[in-house]
Amino acid sequence: MTSPYHHSLTIREQLCYGCTHCMKKCPTYAIRIEKGHAKVDPSRCIDCGQCMQACPHHAIGVEQTPFELLFSFKQRVAVIPTVFFSQFEDSITNKQVALALYDIGFTHIYFAEIGVDIMKHLGLQNPDSVQKPMISNFCPAIIRLIRTRYPGLCDHLSRLRSPGEIAAIFARAEVNDQYPDHSENGIFYITPCPAKISEFKTEEGNHGRLEGVFDGVLNMDTVFNKVSNSISKNKKRFSSELCAEPELPFTTAGASKWSLINGEKQPNASRRLGIDEIHQVIDFLEYVEEDDDMNIDFLEFKACAEGCTGGILCTRNKFLAKERIQHLASQLPETLPEIVKTRIDKFADFLRANALEPDNMEDHAIKLDEDMETAIHKMEKIRKITSALPGIDCGLCGAPTCSELAHDIAQGGASIRQCTVLRLKDPKELNTLSRIWGEKKVAPESDSQSNVL
Amino acid sequence: MQTTFSVTAGDFTKAGTASSQIKRMLKQLGVPQHTIKRIIVALFEAEVNVIAHSFGGEVQCEVTPEKVFVRVVDTGPGIPNLSLAMKEGWSTASEQVREMGYGAGMGLPNIKKSADILEIDTAANNHTDIRMTFYLNGDNQ
16 A cells, blocks of 8 residues: 655564564554564555554664754754753753754754743634544644544644744744855754654645755764763763853743643643643544534544653663653743844744645545455455454464454455464465465474474 | 454443444554544444443444445343433433443434444333444445
């Protein structure tokens, strides 16, 4: 199956054992095991990264913009979520992190969360067409989940750009204003999640939303390593009293917690609910889809547990990271200082004009077939096959559940002979197993087996 | 294609189970979203009716490329006065059922609003048989 979306997660075949951990964890059943390796169905994958977190062999990688691209720009702007600062232990100060970010090559730093302050200050609002309860579009994996699995809820999705994008648009406006050769100004987002990279790499006109907003998206773990290296090399200099105060990025206390679950304090939403962790979100979306009178104004969904501190590219324990963001918030002002307001006001018209997502976001509902008659036939087939399968969801067939295997068979991509449990009753067929698990693992006279026996 | 779910009287914890299963099936088949919404609203009401008022029953759903046909049949005790039951706000629900948030007297009226065709066979001390048809190609074909 093809997908209009770009996917940033890749399976490194030389490291993948086909151990089924990722397949079992994938919330959209996008993974199968073929020839001893995991394979991802791009039409189902929502780039949530659960597979990467589940993989015991580090066999799943994430693409990113090469860091060197930074240096093809003279002005190198980092748009950084507060969660990045939360990755460091208390012994490392925000000042040291900022100094290291300048040291590794950035010339300007903006908090992604300043986007929230900008939206509030300018009173940016969603069009009336957005249905209640409004669903946050902050988490890119959730957007993909809704567009593929809950298309009936697309009208509920917020249409305002996410804070990081608004921050980037603001940063570009300021930098372009100061440095007139715009081709020399690069804006880079530092992301805790692969879904953001996928969004960035999906072309505009093909459901991409980030063309012209960012020049690159860097993985948080890569930047974390560079910053940590810089801090350990420059420890003395960075912690010296004599070291000039770096220009620290700014945001308000409320905005700084936006990426935590229940952190999105929307104005005009008196009844609100925040749900984290993709499997819980899926369970809840089923309810939202069925309940017409849900008396809730705003629903905040985050694919990772605890929100972005649980992001796949975060390095630190998510609870400790959350605590550091809360601590950071306690040191930040509640309202914007006049000087920041003036900076925002200068580009108010430009920000207003670019506040909404591009309007190319139709859904990509997954169905059994475009033709309903064929779909009905396939569903009848799935029913029959499912009732013949053992229903223990062992995963040995290379599909995560028996009903998924039945689905694959009906779609023509698998055979009932892949079912190992049924095969036990029929000892003739060994070939099918080697197709799933590779010759080595299932050959009757293999070394590993003879050692054990 | 046909599928059947049984509904147990008095078990409100399972209210919506049949509707939910049928919703998932219709989504996979590619039934338009707005039609699925109408079906769920009507089916949920009918399902709760079986739980709240009957001795138990079942939900049958049949899908063709032209229409979705849903039949909800229970084993009694029947509706003595159907025209009253079709009135908005009129309800025979017990205090116990109302306390659970049901029994507002909107069940049958909501079903009528949602379905393209609604047929009901019922009588006192008899079973109630509700048949709903939803057309897929344009509303009210």
